[in-house]
Amino acid sequence: MKIAVIGGGAAGFFAAIHASGPGMDVTILEKSPKVLSKVKISGGGRCNVTHQPMEISKLVKNYPRGEKFLKKAFRHFCIPDTIEWFESRGVKLKIESDGRVFPVSDDSQSIINALQNEVEKKRIKICYSTGVEDIVATESGFKVRTTKGEFTYSKLIIATGGHPSLTSYGFLKSLKHKVINPIPSLFTFNTPGETIRELMGISVPDATVKLESTKLSYRGPVLITHWGVSGPAVLKLSAFGAQWMHDQYYQAKAIINWNSSFGEQEYLDHLTNYAKSHPQRKVLSHPLFGIPNRLWEHFCEKAGLEADLIFGNTSKKHFNRLVQNLFCYILDVKGKTTFKEEFVTAGGIALDEVDPDTMQSKFHSNLYFAGEVLNLDGITGGFNFQAAWTTGYIAGISVKLTQL
Numbered sequence: 001m002k003i004a005v006i007g008g009g010a011a012g013f014f015a016a017i018h019a020s021g022p023g024m025d026v027t028i029l030e031k032s033p034k035v036l037s038k039v040k041i042s043g044g045g046r047c048n049v050t051h052q053p054m055e056i057s058k059l060v061k062n063y064p065r066g067e068k069f070l071k072k073a074f075r076h077f078c079i080p081d082t083i084e085w086f087e088s089r090g091v092k093l094k095i096e097s098d099g100r101v102f103p104v105s106d107d108s109q110s111i112i113n114a115l116q117n118e119v120e121k122k123r124i125k126i127c128y129s130t131g132v133e134d135i136v137a138t139e140s141g142f143k144v145r146t147t148k149g150e151f152t153y154s155k156l157i158i159a160t161g162g163h164p165s166l167t168s169y170g171f172l173k174s175l176k177h178k179v180i181n182p183i184p185s186l187f188t189f190n191t192p193g194e195t196i197r198e199l200m201g202i203s204v205p206d207a208t209v210k211l212e213s214t215k216l217s218y219r220g221p222v223l224i225t226h227w228g229v230s231g232p233a234v235l236k237l238s239a240f241g242a243q244w245m246h247d248q249y250y251q252a253k254a255i256i257n258w259n260s261s262f263g264e265q266e267y268l269d270h271l272t273n274y275a276k277s278h279p280q281r282k283v284l285s286h287p288l289f290g291i292p293n294r295l296w297e298h299f300c301e302k303a304g305l306e307a308d309l310i311f312g313n314t315s316k317k318h319f320n321r322l323v324q325n326l327f328c329y330i331l332d333v334k335g336k337t338t339f340k341e342e343f344v345t346a347g348g349i350a351l352d353e354v355d356p357d358t359m360q361s362k363f364h365s366n367l368y369f370a371g372e373v374l375n376l377d378g379i380t381g382g383f384n385f386q387a388a389w390t391t392g393y394i395a396g397i398s399v400k401l402t403q404l
Helices: 010-019 037-045 056-062 067-073 079-087 109-121 166-175 195-199 232-240 242-247 264-277 293-302 316-327 383-401
Strands: 002-006 025-029 093-095 100-103 125-127 132-137 142-146 149-153 155-158 179-185 187-190 203-211 217-224 228-230 251-257 329-334 336-338 344-349 367-369
Touching: 002 010, 002 142, 002 149, 010 025, 010 109, 010 155, 010 383, 037 109, 056 067, 056 383, 067 383, 079 093, 079 383, 132 166, 142 155, 155 383, 166 179, 179 242, 187 232, 187 329, 195 217, 195 293, 203 232, 217 232, 228 232, 228 329, 232 242, 264 316, 293 316, 316 329, 367 383
Parallel strands: 002 025, 002 155, 025 125, 155 367
Antiparallel strands: 093 100, 132 142, 142 149, 179 344, 187 228, 187 336, 203 217, 203 251, 217 228, 251 329
């Protein structure tokens, strides 16, 4: 039986590997001259394979789109299965303090080698620089028109990843599947008019970032960049707020509490008590709340505090202004920047048209989907790769099971 997997990324490789077996002739069709390119660059070249094991009910909360769908899918193949799969093929993995899982080698090539070795062992063919232009369903399978000619296959697994525009899904047009308009997810906030950009490189470990006029907020590290603000809290917020930000044309106000352990009154109480205990200390040179020196100086300047002002002479009005900068710092967001090379999209094939237990199309019995071509995406931390491994595994296994 001839099976084509369209897309040579993480989901495509995993689907092809699990679809292979006796009587299964599996081919990967990849439009570019290289495969697994996203695996290569992810995690700064280290490849964040997955995340520390957690209950499925908690795991799915890390997916802004696809939570219910993945709740069913993860019952078939989840984080422990991913870890076992790679380690049983000689790739030792480690769990870092934030829960992210990387190869011990700190080299994404370890993951690529494991996948490519498996493909070679199973004699799966790879057709490079073979873009798919059109797919037509037939009684016995599919006719696939590519840049290198027309081919027929009994079954297809679509694993082409996310695309930046609807036109990129044109090759699926005849299959009649609904495609949710793709929009960016996982991006940093650009703040071109804000002086805080001069403090690029400074980070805080536990801030809360909120989008004004919404209930959207996220807690975690925040990094000040040349363009604005980034870090896990901003990236996660961008993922959950992807549609809202898109609708606002990426013009918004972000509100930051620079230390999530403190509320507005707690900041004020702490400052007041500190002033009583250390009245002669200069405010500018004694940062509190774990705030880095230069960032503290920035807050003091914005609050209108004199450089030589001591705590004992600081008025309640000045303390209130300082607290506003600590607890409710407002940034004008005007635009976005894709996070490093990790391009992630929200959007893709509508999930209600795909069976989460088999990844099978509800319109075509011989058609399956895997990975980010589906309308699902995760936040940073290995969650997008886990979705790729899971959906790829299910699609591959399902192709074989329908033959039994």
